[in-house]
Amino acid sequence: MPLHRRQLLVAAAGLGLPPSSLRAAPPAILLARVAAPDIDPAPYLVSEKLDGVRALWDGRELRFRSGRTIPAPEALVARLPPQPLDGELWLGRGRFDALAAIVRKAVPVAAEWQALRYMVFEAPAAAGDFAQRHAQLQQWVGAARHPQLYAVEQTRVADRAALQRELRRVLAAGGEGLMLHRNDAPLLHGRSDALLKLKPVLDAEAQIVAHVGGRGRLAGQLGALELQTPQGLRFRLGSGLPDALRREPPPLGATVTYAYRALTPAGLPRxxxxVAVREDL
Known part of the structure; x- marks a missing residue:
């Protein structure tokens, strides 16, 4: 079975290899686009949008979407099926910060990991369209009999009114929103209309390129983060920064998730x- 990250670091050092050798190329995965508010759900299977950490199982190792090995305890990975899986490590609604603190530790704390679930929604090695792959995924998860492994529930929604009712139900329970995956979609990579997210508030990711000093009560601390989007646009983010982060800012180059309501004509978020520093990216 896979070695823990600390063992791999020791082995790499003994071979004269840098720690960065533990990073594989980023895996090819499907990423969601934003759904229109009036989307017709008929061609889709619908599931709850989970606020978790994307985790790719290749049959031997669990990796972040960046390609880095996730330092998961042996108790979790030893009982995963041999087939590749795509999903999210999840601790529960509204608990992303606690989840990130657990999974980013170089040496995993087994007791902390026991509360996590590996919620899988794709079976890359299965044949057929998404509905067929999901059926195969359910069989593999059932056969594994792993107490922390779950197949994300996928349901058909009759019409737009029913979709909005389901969205309200998930939001009232503390969830983020819904995911819509075309039931007839082949296995795809990259950002695609085959996978959509439906949320009342949008989110996106950008890279930290500068720290902006604070003024007044924030003098001597971080006032804002200057971010750059994947499209090369820059803007300053100051709202919602926790006090601990203002005292100890995340490093330049780190990736941040932010929420926004809409885009300006120039493409900048309103x-x-x-939201969070993404340790998994």
């Missing part, structure tokens, strides 16, 4: 607020 009413952007900080």
């Amino acid at each position: 009413f952007a607020s900080f």
Whole structure:
């Protein structure tokens, strides 16, 4: 079975290899686009949008979407099926920060990991369209009998009114929104209309390129993060930054998730607020 990250670091050092050798190329995965508010759900299977950390199982190792090995305890990975899986490590609604603190530790704490679930939604090695792959995924998960492994529930929604009712139900329970995956979609990579996210508030990711000093009560601390989007646009993000992060800012180059309501004509986010530093990217 895979070695823990600390063992791999020791082995790499003994071979004269840098720690960065533990990073594989980023895996090819499907990424969601934003759904129109009036989307017709008929061609889709619908599931709850989970606020978790993307995790790719290749049959031997669990990796972040960046390609880095996830330092998961042996108790979790030893009982995963041999087939590749795509999903998210999840601790529960509204608990992303606690989840990130657990999974980013170089040496995993087994007791902390026991509360996590590996929620899988794709079976890259299965044949057929998404509905057929999901059926195969359910069989593999059932056969594994792993107490922390779950197949994300996928349901058909009759019409737009029913979709909005389901969205309201998930939001009332503390969830983020819904995911819509075309049931007839082949296995795809990259950002695609085959996978859509439906949320009342949008989110996106950008890279930290500068720290902006604070003024007044924030003198001597971080006032804002200057971010650059994947399209090369820059903007400052100051709203929602927690006090601990203002005292110890995340490093340049780190990736941040932010929430926003809409885009300006220039493509910049309106009413952007900080959500999290993405340790998994």
